[in-house]
Amino acid sequence: MEDRLTLSNKFKMLTYALMGVGVVSFALGFVFDAERTWANYLLNNYYFVSLAIGAAFFAAIQYITQSGWSAMFKRVPEAMVAYLPFAAVFFLILYFGMHSVFEWTHHEVVSHDHILQHKSPYLNVPFFFARVVVFFAAWIILSKVLRKFSLKEDEVGGMLYFEKSEFYSKIFIFVLALSFSLFSVDMLMSLEPHWFSTMFAGRSFMAGVLHASSIIALIVIILSKQGKFPLLNHSHLHDFTRYIFMSSIVWGYFNFAEFMLIWYGNIPEETSYFVHRWHGVYKILFFANIVINWGIPFLVLMPRKSSRSKLFMIPVIILLMIGQYTELYYIIWPATVHEAKFGLLEIGTFLGYAGLFSWVVGTTLTKASLVPKNHPYLEESIQHHF
Amino acid sequence: MSKKYILGVFDDEATLVDAFEKLKDKGVMPVEVYTPYPVHEILEGMPIKTRITHAAFFYGLFAALGILGFLTYAASISWPLHYGGKPFNAFPSFIVVTIVATILAITLLTLFTFSARAKIFPGKKAEIFHEQATDDKFVMVFDEAGIANDSESVKSILTEHGKIE
Numbered sequence: 001m002e003d004r005l006t007l008s009n010k011f012k013m014l015t016y017a018l019m020g021v022g023v024v025s026f027a028l029g030f031v032f033d034a035e036r037t038w039a040n041y042l043l044n045n046y047y048f049v050s051l052a053i054g055a056a057f058f059a060a061i062q063y064i065t066q067s068g069w070s071a072m073f074k075r076v077p078e079a080m081v082a083y084l085p086f087a088a089v090f091f092l093i094l095y096f097g098m099h100s101v102f103e104w105t106h107h108e109v110v111s112h113d114h115i116l117q118h119k120s121p122y123l124n125v126p127f128f129f130a131r132v133v134v135f136f137a138a139w140i141i142l143s144k145v146l147r148k149f150s151l152k153e154d155e156v157g158g159m160l161y162f163e164k165s166e167f168y169s170k171i172f173i174f175v176l177a178l179s180f181s182l183f184s185v186d187m188l189m190s191l192e193p194h195w196f197s198t199m200f201a202g203r204s205f206m207a208g209v210l211h212a213s214s215i216i217a218l219i220v221i222i223l224s225k226q227g228k229f230p231l232l233n234h235s236h237l238h239d240f241t242r243y244i245f246m247s248s249i250v251w252g253y254f255n256f257a258e259f260m261l262i263w264y265g266n267i268p269e270e271t272s273y274f275v276h277r278w279h280g281v282y283k284i285l286f287f288a289n290i291v292i293n294w295g296i297p298f299l300v301l302m303p304r305k306s307s308r309s310k311l312f313m314i315p316v317i318i319l320l321m322i323g324q325y326t327e328l329y330y331i332i333w334p335a336t337v338h339e340a341k342f343g344l345l346e347i348g349t350f351l352g353y354a355g356l357f358s359w360v361v362g363t364t365l366t367k368a369s370l371v372p373k374n375h376p377y378l379e380e381s382i383q384h385h386f
Numbered sequence: 387m388s389k390k391y392i393l394g395v396f397d398d399e400a401t402l403v404d405a406f407e408k409l410k411d412k413g414v415m416p417v418e419v420y421t422p423y424p425v426h427e428i429l430e431g432m433p434i435k436t437r438i439t440h441a442a443f444f445y446g447l448f449a450a451l452g453i454l455g456f457l458t459y460a461a462s463i464s465w466p467l468h469y470g471g472k473p474f475n476a477f478p479s480f481i482v483v484t485i486v487a488t489i490l491a492i493t494l495l496t497l498f499t500f501s502a503r504a505k506i507f508p509g510k511k512a513e514i515f516h517e518q519a520t521d522d523k524f525v526m527v528f529d530e531a532g533i534a535n536d537s538e539s540v541k542s543i544l545t546e547h548g549k550i551e
Contacts, residue, residue, distance in 0.1 A: 260478045266471065302443070386426065 005228065005365045015359035022352010029345045038097035039336040040346060043328045044353040045094070046187055049087040050204070050324070051357070053180050054212020055080035056143055057205075058243070060169035060176070063162075068380030069239050072231065072371055076219050078150060079364035080212065081143045083357055088136035098125060101336045104193040115194055123190055131186060135179040142172045150372065157374035180205055188328075191335035195273040199258035206254055210247035210293065211324040214317040217244065219361065221310055228370055234308040235384050241307040244297060244316070252294030277330065281340040285330040292323035325350065391417070393516055394544035396524040403427045405544060406526070414540055416526040420519040438503075442496045449491035453484045 029037030055077035062070045062077075098105045104123045110116045116123070146168055153161040181201035189200050217240035224232045262270045277286060297316050306312035333340060372378065394416075396402040403425065409416070410431055419428050461467075462474035472479075501507060519525040528540065 256478075256481065260481070263478050264470075264472075304439070 004368075005223070005362075005370050007362050007366055011362060012359070015355040015362070018351045018355025019359070020352075021348050022355060025345055025348025025352060029349070033345070034097075035100045036337050036341060036345065037349075038094075038100035039332055040349045041090075041097060042094065042101055042187065042336075043325075043332050044349055045087060045090045047324060047328055047350075048083060048353055048357050049091070050208035051212045051215055052081050052083045052087060053139070053176065053205075054208035054210070055216060056084075056139065056172065057176055057209055058213055058216060059146070060173045063166045063169035064173065066166070066377070068377040069236060069384045071375045071377040071381035072229065073216070073220050073236075073381075074150065074372055074375070075365060075368060075370055076216050076223075076361075077212075078147055079361045080215065080219075081147070082364040083360045084136065084140050084143060086356065086360060088132075088140065091132050091136070092129070095125075095129065101332075102190060102193075103335075104190060119193060123193060128186060131182065135183050138175050138179060142168060142175060146172065151368055153375060154369060154373045159376055162376050177205075180208070188331050191332060192273060194269060197258055197262070197270070197273075199254055199261075203251065203254040203258060206247055206251040207293070207324060207327060210244065210251050211320055213240065213243040213247060214320045216240070217313060218317045221314060223370070231382050233384065235386050236381075237310065237313065238304075238308040238386075239384075241301050241313060244313075244320070245301045245307070248294050248297040248301075248320075252290065252298070255290065255294070277334050282330060282334055285326055285340075289323070289327050289330055292319055292326060391515065392528040392540065392544070394526040394528070395516060395518070396526070399425055399524065402524040402526070406431060409540065412540075414528070417529050418515075418527045420515070420525040420527070422522055422524070425524075438496060438500060441499055442492055445495040446488055446492045449488045449495075450484055453487045453491075454480060457483060 026037060026041070029040065059074060059077040059081065061067075062074060103109055104116055104119070105125055110120060121127075146165055149161045149165045149168070153165075181204075184201050184204035188204060189196065217237075220229060220232065220236075220240065223229055259274070262274060277283070296319060300312055300316050301307045329342075375381075394405060396405065399421075402419075402421070406416070406419070406428060415433055419425075419432070421428065457480040458475055458477075461476060461480075466474045514520070515527050516523065516525045526544075
């Protein structure tokens, strides 16, 4: 089953064009409105790194639970994880924009602020970047190891590499749980350094899993429309939908639990976060966030028929892609740009990153047989039916 | 029991499904199939489709609306009380109660609906077609009156794969 993907020139040109749009948008943005551009930079970086991390989590879960159904598609999450090295470089470049987005990097602010002084052993620039380096090193090394095992398995076969992958997935999942929680706290929660929420890390992680599993399903559907994955059947689609449905409910639960406890507790230092997100456009975004990321997927994907039909899945997935953007916009903008500005700059930078991400996923998919060989559960995946 | 039935008893899933497919091609449908575990071919092949999922959805919808409505009515119209500086209509705090009570309502209502449709009630004497149907055998039940025209061919297919009792 040597079935390698080849990228059409049209796809390559499209991704280059999108990357070009992104570069131009950033260049113009830095000239005219640097602060807003850095906010865009942070948003897009976080958006795509959360997809890569969610995909890594998805792949690890498949190994740990010894899932049979997904064995055919494991190259797709692997390809998404290959974006991590790019993200690492981008997050290091964020150094130059620290002052535009993170309030706690300003010495004159910290020197007058008792709470920020108290937090400064954790929230300071050198330690911040030390964490970024350590996290990305751990993620990249572990994902490279897993990818190497996965490719070795194609050549050698047998159970050895599957068992090794399972063991390393267990390590990976613990590393991810701790590091990505701290990472989301660093990147998003510390935008408002006085505010804190213990739910925040869980919610951000679930958002990553939710959107990554929907993107995995989208890539599989697109590839199957190109004639790849001829053995994709309704049961596989139903399982992808289950991931989207499940993580959407967990995300909704975390989001609601975070809001309700803060609303009920009514402690000023906690509610301050929501008070200025409760005016004007942000109030619309607050409800749109819940409806897009939980309400619509929950209702649309509930019936058995729609949960196994591409016709229903594709619109929901596209909506979820907008949903992740909405959530990050709602988190980042009130803390950095303050005014709810949305224009060509936002669209252009997002398209640039989307182009880069598609290019990375596409080229990584071409590097190995699209359907893995010698995976112990491959036959079960092909026969999958319920 | 006044009706007469033909039972096909099978030892494993493969022979059962084989016989089922052959009979289906002939246009003969069993009244009921008893299996130790769900068999997909039978589930999808049987002409009766369950509508209990739709019933459960609407129970859930109406239960959620009803409970939310009741809480809002009780807290803000019938007996408004100040507590903790909250508005009378403390909407976010109603949601947890609504979720839990909706699950209870769906469970009970679906259970009652199912029992009523399947004519099951506590203390009812069980209708057992075959002693081992509750054990490890696969049993297909045919209404003899319904297949009177080609009962011979049905019997031959059944004996080919299993046995008739």
